[in-house]
Protein backbone atom coordinates (compact mmCIF):
# COMPACT_ATOMS: atom_id res chain seq x y z
CA UNK A 297 0.00 0.00 0.00
CA UNK A 298 1.30 3.43 -0.91
CA UNK A 299 0.19 6.61 0.92
CA UNK A 300 0.95 10.04 -0.51
CA UNK A 301 0.85 13.12 1.76
CA UNK A 302 0.46 16.60 0.27
CA UNK A 303 1.70 19.66 2.15
CA UNK A 304 2.43 23.20 1.05
CA UNK A 305 2.19 25.80 3.80
CA UNK A 306 3.49 26.40 7.32
CA UNK A 307 0.54 24.99 9.27
CA UNK A 308 0.56 21.86 7.04
CA UNK A 309 4.09 20.94 8.14
CA UNK A 310 3.06 21.06 11.80
CA UNK A 311 0.06 18.83 11.05
CA UNK A 312 1.77 16.21 8.87
CA UNK A 313 4.67 15.58 11.30
CA UNK A 314 2.80 13.42 13.85
CA UNK A 315 0.76 11.65 11.15
CA UNK A 316 3.88 10.74 9.18
CA UNK A 317 5.54 9.42 12.34
CA UNK A 318 2.48 7.42 13.49
CA UNK A 319 1.96 5.79 10.08
CA UNK A 320 5.67 4.91 9.93
CA UNK A 321 5.60 3.26 13.34
CA UNK A 322 2.15 1.61 13.35
CA UNK A 323 1.65 0.46 9.75
CA UNK A 324 3.70 -1.34 7.10
CA UNK A 325 2.66 1.15 4.40
CA UNK A 326 5.04 3.05 2.10
CA UNK A 327 4.83 6.83 2.49
CA UNK A 328 5.63 9.55 -0.04
CA UNK A 329 5.65 13.27 0.75
CA UNK A 330 4.80 15.91 -1.85
CA UNK A 331 5.62 19.55 -1.02
CA UNK A 332 3.76 21.87 -3.38
CA UNK A 333 6.02 24.87 -2.69
CA UNK A 334 3.11 27.16 -1.73
CA UNK A 335 5.35 28.42 1.11
CA UNK A 336 9.00 28.43 0.06
CA UNK A 337 10.94 30.86 2.31
CA UNK A 338 13.45 29.09 4.54
CA UNK A 339 11.73 30.41 7.68
CA UNK A 340 8.23 29.43 6.43
CA UNK A 341 9.21 25.94 5.27
CA UNK A 342 12.71 24.44 5.72
CA UNK A 343 13.05 25.26 9.44
CA UNK A 344 9.87 23.29 10.16
CA UNK A 345 11.29 20.12 8.63
CA UNK A 346 14.28 20.43 10.96
CA UNK A 347 12.29 21.26 14.12
CA UNK A 348 9.66 18.59 13.49
CA UNK A 349 12.12 15.86 12.48
CA UNK A 350 10.49 15.40 9.07
CA UNK A 351 12.38 13.82 6.16
CA UNK A 352 12.96 15.96 3.05
CA UNK A 353 9.96 15.82 0.70
CA UNK A 354 10.16 13.21 -2.06
CA UNK A 355 8.62 15.55 -4.64
CA UNK A 356 8.80 19.35 -4.71
CA UNK A 357 6.31 21.00 -7.08
CA UNK A 358 7.69 24.55 -6.73
CA UNK A 359 4.40 26.35 -7.41
CA UNK A 360 5.36 29.51 -5.46
CA UNK A 361 3.15 32.56 -5.02
CA UNK A 362 0.40 33.80 -7.31
CA UNK A 363 -3.28 34.53 -7.32
CA UNK A 364 -5.59 31.88 -5.89
CA UNK A 365 -6.41 30.61 -9.37
CA UNK A 366 -2.76 30.51 -10.44
CA UNK A 367 -1.66 28.69 -7.31
CA UNK A 368 -4.54 26.20 -7.27
CA UNK A 369 -4.16 25.47 -10.97
CA UNK A 370 -0.37 25.10 -10.74
CA UNK A 371 -0.70 22.55 -7.91
CA UNK A 372 -3.34 20.63 -9.87
CA UNK A 373 -1.29 20.40 -13.08
CA UNK A 374 1.91 19.35 -11.31
CA UNK A 375 0.27 17.02 -8.78
CA UNK A 376 -1.77 15.20 -11.44
CA UNK A 377 1.52 14.01 -13.00
CA UNK A 378 2.79 12.83 -9.62
CA UNK A 379 -0.40 10.86 -8.93
CA UNK A 380 -0.29 9.25 -12.38
CA UNK A 381 3.35 8.31 -11.85
CA UNK A 382 2.93 6.97 -8.28
CA UNK A 383 -0.53 5.34 -8.36
CA UNK A 384 -1.22 5.87 -4.63
CA UNK A 385 -3.79 3.85 -2.67
CA UNK A 386 -4.64 6.88 -0.52
CA UNK A 387 -3.72 10.58 -0.56
CA UNK A 388 -3.74 12.60 2.67
CA UNK A 389 -4.36 16.36 2.56
CA UNK A 390 -4.17 18.75 5.51
CA UNK A 391 -5.99 21.85 6.72
CA UNK A 392 -7.46 24.50 4.48
CA UNK A 393 -4.86 25.95 2.13
CA UNK A 394 -4.98 26.10 -1.69
CA UNK A 395 -2.75 23.00 -1.93
CA UNK A 396 -5.35 21.07 0.11
CA UNK A 397 -8.28 21.63 -2.24
CA UNK A 398 -6.15 21.40 -5.39
CA UNK A 399 -4.74 17.98 -4.47
CA UNK A 400 -8.14 16.69 -3.36
CA UNK A 401 -9.70 17.73 -6.67
CA UNK A 402 -6.99 15.96 -8.69
CA UNK A 403 -7.58 12.76 -6.72
CA UNK A 404 -11.36 12.93 -7.03
CA UNK A 405 -11.05 13.09 -10.84
CA UNK A 406 -8.49 10.26 -10.96
CA UNK A 407 -10.62 8.13 -8.60
CA UNK A 408 -7.91 8.01 -5.94
CA UNK A 409 -9.27 7.99 -2.34
CA UNK A 410 -8.51 11.14 -0.33
CA UNK A 411 -8.28 11.60 3.43
CA UNK A 412 -8.74 15.11 4.84
CA UNK A 413 -6.96 15.74 8.13
CA UNK A 414 -8.71 18.56 10.06
CA UNK A 415 -12.06 18.11 8.34
CA UNK A 416 -15.39 19.73 9.21
CA UNK A 417 -14.22 23.12 10.51
CA UNK A 418 -16.47 26.00 9.43
CA UNK A 419 -16.31 29.73 10.01
CA UNK A 420 -19.54 30.16 7.97
CA UNK A 421 -17.77 33.07 6.31
CA UNK A 422 -17.46 32.47 2.58
CA UNK A 423 -15.39 35.62 2.09
CA UNK A 424 -12.48 33.64 3.59
CA UNK A 425 -10.54 31.69 0.94
CA UNK A 426 -9.88 28.99 3.55
CA UNK A 427 -13.62 28.42 4.06
CA UNK A 428 -14.07 27.69 0.34
CA UNK A 429 -11.12 25.29 0.49
CA UNK A 430 -12.63 23.50 3.52
CA UNK A 431 -16.13 23.18 2.05
CA UNK A 432 -14.94 21.79 -1.28
CA UNK A 433 -12.32 19.44 0.15
CA UNK A 434 -14.83 17.91 2.57
CA UNK A 435 -17.38 17.31 -0.20
CA UNK A 436 -14.92 15.26 -2.29
CA UNK A 437 -12.85 13.55 0.42
CA UNK A 438 -13.53 9.90 1.23
CA UNK A 439 -12.14 9.94 4.77
CA UNK A 440 -12.77 12.90 7.05
CA UNK A 441 -10.68 13.12 10.21
CA UNK A 442 -12.24 15.72 12.51
CA UNK A 443 -10.69 17.45 15.54
CA UNK A 444 -13.85 18.23 17.56
CA UNK A 445 -17.61 17.47 17.71
CA UNK A 446 -18.56 20.66 15.84
CA UNK A 447 -16.65 19.25 12.85
CA UNK A 448 -18.80 16.11 12.81
CA UNK A 449 -21.98 18.16 13.15
CA UNK A 450 -21.05 20.45 10.26
CA UNK A 451 -20.27 17.53 7.97
CA UNK A 452 -23.48 15.66 8.83
CA UNK A 453 -25.50 18.82 8.18
CA UNK A 454 -23.84 19.12 4.75
CA UNK A 455 -24.91 15.58 3.88
CA UNK A 456 -21.60 13.77 4.34
CA UNK A 457 -22.18 10.05 5.00
CA UNK A 458 -21.60 9.28 8.71
CA UNK A 459 -19.36 6.31 7.83
CA UNK A 460 -16.76 8.65 6.31
CA UNK A 461 -16.38 10.75 9.48
CA UNK A 462 -13.80 9.80 12.11
CA UNK A 463 -13.31 12.02 15.15
CA UNK A 464 -9.65 11.62 16.02
CA UNK A 465 -8.70 14.86 17.81
CA UNK A 466 -6.20 17.54 16.92
CA UNK A 467 -2.93 16.67 15.17
CA UNK A 468 -1.56 20.20 15.65
CA UNK A 469 -1.79 19.60 19.40
CA UNK A 470 0.14 16.33 18.89
CA UNK A 471 3.11 18.38 17.65
CA UNK A 472 2.74 20.84 20.51
CA UNK A 473 2.66 18.06 23.12
CA UNK A 474 5.74 16.41 21.63
CA UNK A 475 7.84 19.59 21.42
CA UNK A 476 6.70 21.65 24.42
CA UNK A 477 9.61 20.47 26.60
CA UNK A 478 12.11 21.16 23.82
CA UNK A 479 10.53 24.60 23.36
CA UNK A 480 10.98 25.38 27.05
CA UNK A 481 14.75 25.18 26.44
CA UNK A 482 14.63 27.64 23.50
CA UNK A 483 16.79 30.72 24.03
CA UNK A 484 14.30 32.96 22.22
CA UNK A 485 13.25 34.87 25.36
CA UNK A 486 16.80 35.77 26.36
CA UNK A 487 17.67 36.66 22.75
CA UNK A 488 14.75 39.09 22.72
CA UNK A 489 15.49 40.33 26.26
CA UNK A 490 12.11 39.17 27.61
CA UNK A 491 10.91 37.81 30.94
CA UNK A 492 8.19 35.09 31.10
CA UNK A 493 4.62 36.47 31.19
CA UNK A 494 5.88 40.00 30.67
CA UNK A 495 5.06 40.40 26.98
CA UNK A 496 2.36 39.72 24.40
CA UNK A 497 2.72 37.83 21.10
CA UNK A 498 0.98 38.96 17.91
CA UNK A 499 0.52 37.21 14.54
CA UNK A 500 -1.57 38.59 11.72
CA UNK A 501 -1.81 37.63 8.06
CA UNK A 502 -5.47 37.15 7.05
CA UNK A 503 -6.56 39.22 4.03
CA UNK A 504 -9.37 40.83 6.08
CA UNK A 505 -6.76 42.41 8.39
CA UNK A 506 -3.79 43.11 6.16
CA UNK A 507 -5.16 43.71 2.65
CA UNK A 508 -7.06 46.90 3.46
CA UNK A 509 -4.81 49.85 4.29
CA UNK A 510 -7.48 51.36 6.55
CA UNK A 511 -8.04 48.18 8.55
CA UNK A 512 -4.32 47.50 8.89
CA UNK A 513 -3.54 51.12 9.80
CA UNK A 514 -6.25 51.19 12.51
CA UNK A 515 -5.11 47.90 13.99
CA UNK A 516 -1.45 48.97 14.01
CA UNK A 517 -2.22 52.27 15.76
CA UNK A 518 -4.18 50.42 18.44
CA UNK A 519 -1.48 47.78 18.87
CA UNK A 520 1.21 50.44 19.23
CA UNK A 521 -0.85 52.09 21.99
CA UNK A 522 -1.41 48.75 23.75
CA UNK A 523 2.31 47.96 23.57
CA UNK A 524 2.97 50.94 25.88
CA UNK A 525 1.53 48.79 28.69
CA UNK A 526 3.03 45.45 27.64
CA UNK A 527 5.62 44.89 24.87
CA UNK A 528 4.10 43.11 21.86
CA UNK A 529 6.37 40.75 19.88
CA UNK A 530 5.21 40.43 16.28
CA UNK A 531 6.77 37.70 14.10
CA UNK A 532 5.65 38.99 10.72
CA UNK A 533 4.30 36.64 8.02
CA UNK A 534 5.82 37.39 4.56
CA UNK A 535 2.39 38.37 3.24
CA UNK A 536 2.08 40.97 6.02
CA UNK A 537 5.63 42.34 5.50
CA UNK A 538 4.68 43.23 1.93
CA UNK A 539 1.62 45.17 3.12
CA UNK A 540 3.51 46.89 5.92
CA UNK A 541 6.19 48.02 3.51
CA UNK A 542 3.55 49.45 1.18
CA UNK A 543 2.14 51.37 4.15
CA UNK A 544 5.64 52.51 5.16
CA UNK A 545 5.10 50.74 8.50
CA UNK A 546 7.81 48.07 8.36
CA UNK A 547 9.69 49.47 11.39
CA UNK A 548 9.17 48.82 15.10
CA UNK A 549 7.14 51.56 16.79
CA UNK A 550 6.72 51.98 20.51
CA UNK A 551 7.02 48.55 22.08
CA UNK A 552 5.52 46.82 19.04
CA UNK A 553 8.53 44.79 17.96
CA UNK A 554 8.54 43.40 14.42
CA UNK A 555 10.68 40.29 13.92
CA UNK A 556 11.07 37.62 11.23
CA UNK A 557 8.77 34.55 11.46
CA UNK A 558 10.14 32.12 14.05
CA UNK A 559 10.85 28.42 13.77
CA UNK A 560 8.23 26.18 15.40
CA UNK A 561 10.26 25.45 18.52
CA UNK A 562 11.16 29.11 19.08
CA UNK A 563 7.60 30.25 18.43
CA UNK A 564 6.26 27.63 20.84
CA UNK A 565 8.85 28.77 23.41
CA UNK A 566 7.73 32.39 22.96
CA UNK A 567 3.98 31.72 22.88
CA UNK A 568 3.94 29.32 25.83
CA UNK A 569 5.41 31.96 28.16
CA UNK A 570 3.37 34.91 26.86
CA UNK A 571 0.95 36.81 29.10
CA UNK A 572 -1.49 37.21 26.22
CA UNK A 573 -1.66 36.32 22.52
CA UNK A 574 -3.25 38.38 19.75
CA UNK A 575 -3.82 36.59 16.46
CA UNK A 576 -5.87 35.95 13.35
CA UNK A 577 -4.35 32.48 12.92
CA UNK A 578 -6.51 29.39 13.17
CA UNK A 579 -3.87 27.14 14.68
CA UNK A 580 -2.78 29.63 17.33
CA UNK A 581 -6.34 29.86 18.69
CA UNK A 582 -6.08 26.10 19.30
CA UNK A 583 -2.57 26.15 20.73
CA UNK A 584 -3.41 28.92 23.23
CA UNK A 585 -6.50 26.96 24.30
CA UNK A 586 -4.37 23.92 25.00
CA UNK A 587 -1.82 26.05 26.87
CA UNK A 588 -4.51 27.99 28.76
CA UNK A 589 -3.20 31.36 27.56
CA UNK A 590 -5.64 34.22 26.94
CA UNK A 591 -6.06 34.82 23.21
CA UNK A 592 -7.71 37.79 21.54
CA UNK A 593 -8.64 36.79 18.00
CA UNK A 594 -8.60 39.60 15.44
CA UNK A 595 -11.48 38.11 13.48
CA UNK A 596 -15.26 38.39 13.60
CA UNK A 597 -15.73 34.60 13.46
CA UNK A 598 -13.85 31.38 14.05
CA UNK A 599 -13.92 27.88 12.61
CA UNK A 600 -12.64 26.73 16.03
CA UNK A 601 -15.64 27.44 18.33
CA UNK A 602 -14.37 25.04 21.03
CA UNK A 603 -11.61 27.57 21.79
CA UNK A 604 -14.24 30.21 22.60
CA UNK A 605 -16.28 27.73 24.65
CA UNK A 606 -13.12 26.89 26.62
CA UNK A 607 -12.96 30.53 27.67
CA UNK A 608 -9.36 31.15 26.54
CA UNK A 609 -10.31 32.71 23.21
CA UNK A 610 -12.28 35.94 22.65
CA UNK A 611 -13.26 37.17 19.19
CA UNK A 612 -12.64 40.90 18.94
CA UNK A 613 -12.77 41.23 15.14
CA UNK A 614 -11.59 44.64 13.97
CA UNK A 615 -13.29 46.37 16.89
CA UNK A 616 -10.30 48.28 18.27
CA UNK A 617 -12.35 49.47 21.27
CA UNK A 618 -13.14 45.88 22.26
CA UNK A 619 -9.54 44.84 21.62
CA UNK A 620 -8.31 47.61 23.91
CA UNK A 621 -10.78 46.90 26.71
CA UNK A 622 -10.22 43.11 26.66
CA UNK A 623 -6.43 43.57 26.56
CA UNK A 624 -6.48 45.77 29.66
CA UNK A 625 -9.06 43.58 31.43
CA UNK A 626 -6.85 40.51 30.99
CA UNK A 627 -3.79 42.37 32.28
CA UNK A 628 -5.91 43.51 35.25
CA UNK A 629 -6.49 39.86 36.12
CA UNK A 630 -9.77 39.08 34.38
CA UNK A 631 -8.94 35.57 33.18
CA UNK A 632 -10.86 33.01 35.10
CA UNK A 633 -9.56 29.73 33.66
CA UNK A 634 -6.78 27.45 34.73
CA UNK A 635 -3.54 28.36 32.93
CA UNK A 636 -2.02 24.90 33.34
CA UNK A 637 -2.18 22.47 30.41
CA UNK A 638 -3.86 20.32 29.42
CA UNK A 639 -6.88 22.56 29.34
CA UNK A 640 -9.11 19.57 28.63
CA UNK A 641 -10.63 19.56 25.16
CA UNK A 642 -11.61 15.97 24.43
CA UNK A 643 -9.08 14.09 22.23
CA UNK A 644 -6.62 17.02 22.20
CA UNK A 645 -4.20 14.75 23.96
CA UNK A 646 -1.14 14.23 21.77
CA UNK A 647 -2.46 10.97 20.25
CA UNK A 648 -4.69 12.09 17.36
CA UNK A 649 -2.22 10.94 14.70
CA UNK A 650 -2.01 7.46 16.23
CA UNK A 651 -5.80 7.20 15.95
CA UNK A 652 -5.55 8.20 12.27
CA UNK A 653 -2.85 5.60 11.62
CA UNK A 654 -4.88 2.84 13.29
CA UNK A 655 -8.02 3.67 11.29
CA UNK A 656 -6.00 3.65 8.05
CA UNK A 657 -4.34 0.36 9.01
CA UNK A 658 -7.63 -1.31 9.90
CA UNK A 659 -9.34 -0.21 6.69
CA UNK A 660 -6.56 -0.52 4.09
CA UNK A 661 -5.11 -3.58 5.83
CA UNK A 662 -8.38 -5.43 5.13
CA UNK A 663 -8.26 -4.68 1.39
Ligand code: UDP
Nearest residue numbers: 306307531557558559560563577578579580
Ligand atom coordinates in the same frame (compact mmCIF):
# COMPACT_ATOMS: atom_id res chain seq x y z
N1 UDP B 1 4.03 29.59 13.94
C1 UDP B 1 5.42 29.44 13.90
N2 UDP B 1 6.19 30.56 13.78
C2 UDP B 1 5.70 31.82 13.70
C3 UDP B 1 4.27 31.97 13.73
C4 UDP B 1 3.47 30.83 13.83
O1 UDP B 1 5.92 28.32 14.02
O2 UDP B 1 6.46 32.78 13.60
C5 UDP B 1 3.18 28.38 14.03
C6 UDP B 1 2.11 28.40 15.09
O3 UDP B 1 2.58 27.88 16.32
C7 UDP B 1 1.05 27.50 14.49
C8 UDP B 1 1.20 27.72 13.00
O4 UDP B 1 2.48 28.29 12.81
O5 UDP B 1 1.33 26.13 14.78
C9 UDP B 1 0.10 28.63 12.50
O6 UDP B 1 0.35 28.94 11.18
P1 UDP B 1 -0.43 30.10 10.41
O7 UDP B 1 -0.85 31.15 11.36
O8 UDP B 1 0.45 30.47 9.27
O9 UDP B 1 -1.68 29.33 9.80
P2 UDP B 1 -3.19 29.15 10.25
O10 UDP B 1 -3.19 28.43 11.56
O11 UDP B 1 -3.82 30.49 10.34
O12 UDP B 1 -3.78 28.32 9.17
